[in-house]
Amino acid sequence: MYKLIESDKEIRKVRSFCAKGYFGARINTVIAAYGADDRFVRTWYEEKNNLITGVVQVAEGAAAVCCTDETDYDSLSALLLFAGAKTVIGERTHMEKLPFAIHSQGVLMDCPTRTGESVYAQSVGSEQLNLLFRVLAADRPRAFERRCYADWYTDMSHRVRHGLTECFAVFDADDAVSCASVLYSNAQYGCIGAVETLPAYRNRGFGRDCTLAAADSVFKNGQIPCLACSDSGIQKWYEGMGFSVCGQWIQMDI
Numbered sequence: 001m002y003k004l005i006e007s008d009k010e011i012r013k014v015r016s017f018c019a020k021g022y023f024g025a026r027i028n029t030v031i032a033a034y035g036a037d038d039r040f041v042r043t044w045y046e047e048k049n050n051l052i053t054g055v056v057q058v059a060e061g062a063a064a065v066c067c068t069d070e071t072d073y074d075s076l077s078a079l080l081l082f083a084g085a086k087t088v089i090g091e092r093t094h095m096e097k098l099p100f101a102i103h104s105q106g107v108l109m110d111c112p113t114r115t116g117e118s119v120y121a122q123s124v125g126s127e128q129l130n131l132l133f134r135v136l137a138a139d140r141p142r143a144f145e146r147r148c149y150a151d152w153y154t155d156m157s158h159r160v161r162h163g164l165t166e167c168f169a170v171f172d173a174d175d176a177v178s179c180a181s182v183l184y185s186n187a188q189y190g191c192i193g194a195v196e197t198l199p200a201y202r203n204r205g206f207g208r209d210c211t212l213a214a215a216d217s218v219f220k221n222g223q224i225p226c227l228a229c230s231d232s233g234i235q236k237w238y239e240g241m242g243f244s245v246c247g248q249w250i251q252m253d254i
Contacts (some may be wrong), residue, residue, distance in 0.1 A: 001043040001072070001075050002045060002046045002054070002075055002076065002079045003044060003045065003046075004036075004042060004043070004044050004050035004204070005031075005036045005043050005044065005045055006036055007036070007126075009035070010045070011017050011035070011036055011087075013045075014027075014031065014043065014045050014052065014054060014055055014253070015028050015031055015032070015186075016053040016184055017055060017066070018031075018055060019088060019186050019187040019190040020092075020186065020187065020189075020204055021066060021091070021186075021188065021189070022108050022184075022189060022226050022228060022247070022248075022249070023064050023065060023066040023089070023091060023187055024055075024066045024186050024188075024189075025184040025185050025186040025189045025190070025191045025193065026057075026066075026183075026184045027043065027055055027057045027064055027066050028041075028066050028184070028185070028186040028229070029164050029165070029183070029184040029185055029186075029195070030057060030059065030184075031043060031057075031135070031157060032141070032162075032164055033159050033162060033164050035210045036154075040059055040060070040155070041057060041058070041059040041061075042057070042058055042083070043055065043056070043057045043058075044056045044057075044079055044152075044182060045082075045117055046071055046072060046075065046076070048068075048070060048222050052070055053067060053068050053070040053071045053072075054066070054067030054068065054071035054072075054076060055067065056076065056079055056080065056083070056099065058083045058084070058085050060079075061084060061085055061086040061087070062085065062086065062087050062088075062089070062143040063080055063083065063085035063087065063088040063245060063254075064088070064089055064090065064096060065089070065090035065091075065095070066090065067090070067094050069076060070094075070096075071094070071138050073097045073098060076098065077098055077100075079100055079214065080098075080100075080254055081254065085254050086253070086254055087251055087252065087253055087254060088100065088251070088252050088254060089110075089249060089250070089251040089252075090186065090249065090250070091247055091248065091249060091250075092105065092247070092248035092249060092250045094248065095249075095251075095252060098252060100253060100254050101252060101253050102250055102251075102252055102253075103251045103252055103253045104230055104231035104250075105230070105248065105249065105250045105251065105252045106119075106228060106229050106231070106235075106249055107228075107245045107247065107248050107249070108226065108227070108228055108236060108245070108246050108247035108248065108249070109226065109227050109228075109229055109235070109238055109239075109243040109244060109245055109246060110189065110224050110225060110226040110227075110244070110246045111215060111224065111225045111241065111242045111243045111244070112224055113242065114211050114215070114219055114241070114242075115241055115242030116208075116241060117212060117216065118168075118209050118210070118212040118216060120124075120206065120209045121168040121170050121180075121206075121209045121210045121212070121213035122150060122168065122170070122171065122176075122213075123166065123167070123213075124167040124168060124169050124171060124176070124179070124187035125160065126156075126157040126161050127158045128169075129153055129157055129167065130149075130153065130159065130178070131169065131171075131175060131176040132135050132167060132169060132176055132177075132179045132194070132221050133149055133152060133153070133244070135155055135169070135176050135177065135178065135179050135196050135197070135198055136178065136194055136196050138180070138196075138198055138199070138201055139196065139198070144182070150194055153172070164185070165181060165182060165183055166181060166182040166214065166215050166217050167179065167180075167181040167182075167194075168181065168217075169210060170201075170206040170208045170209055170210060177197065177198045177200075177206060178193040178196070178197035178198065178201060178202040178206035178207050178209070179193075179194060179195070179196055179197075179210055180192055180193075180194065180207070180210035180211045180213065180214045181193060181194040181214060182214050182217055185218075185221070186221060186223075187223070187228040188223065188224060188226075189218075189223055189224055189225070190214075190218030190221060190223040190224070190225055190226065191225075191226050191228075192211060192214045192215065192218070192225055192226070192227045193227060193228070195207055195210065195211055195227075197210075208237075208240075208241060211238075211241060212241065215241070226239035227243065228244070228249055231247060240241075
């Protein structure tokens with residue numbers, strides 16, 4: 001049975017369990033940012049014979065799962081319904097055992113060795129995050145419909161200021177035109193996401209440059225760059241930077 005984490009000891013155990021994998025990195029980072037019980041996020045875990053078999057984290061109706069084959073999937077399904085999650089995402093081998101409808105799916109990719117260097121990208125501090133939001137929202141307005149700028153900025157600036165998220169951008173004068181971020185991390189991975197370029201600035205290598213800057217930061221921290229990809233065309237683009245498929249993910253509607 002899953003139970004809500006409440007103590008520092010439980011937090012340490014859960015973060016240790018989430019030391020590997022893409023979704024482990026995602027859960028680990030959010031716990032580091034917000035602790036065990038916050039208005040923004042809540043996290044549950046299941047334990048058998050003093051060993052954690054699964055962790056579920058729900059933030060704003062979206063759940064992320066990091067578990068093993070030993071988890072109780074009936075209990076996991078019941079928890080997701082109880083927690084009011086609208087969607088759940090995790091590794092394919094585990095998601096396929098849940099009784100929900102597939103919303104989207106794709107591959108996980110990592111890049112164990114450096115394959116290039118950034119030329120133009122610059123590190124972005126919390127005071128410049130408003131410039132990134134413009135880039136991210138320009139071509140994907142639906143991705144930001146449910147989350148207004150104030151909520152996005154509050155979350156991102158909190159994580160950037162606490163060293164849990166790193167952002168990089170290419171600028172034209174004083175405006176960001178392309179960006180990429182290291183959104184999540186654990187002992188194994190630094191997970192890259194929020195990669196976007198304004199339409200007028202595409203096909204100039206700026207997105208690649210930002211991604212390489214993010215990857216280089218991950219390497220310097222002794223981790224492996226990792227990302228989640230949902231489009232075969234974008235997958236080929238990342239393969240050109242040395243990324244290769246290391247797993248699969250599924251997002252389901254609840």
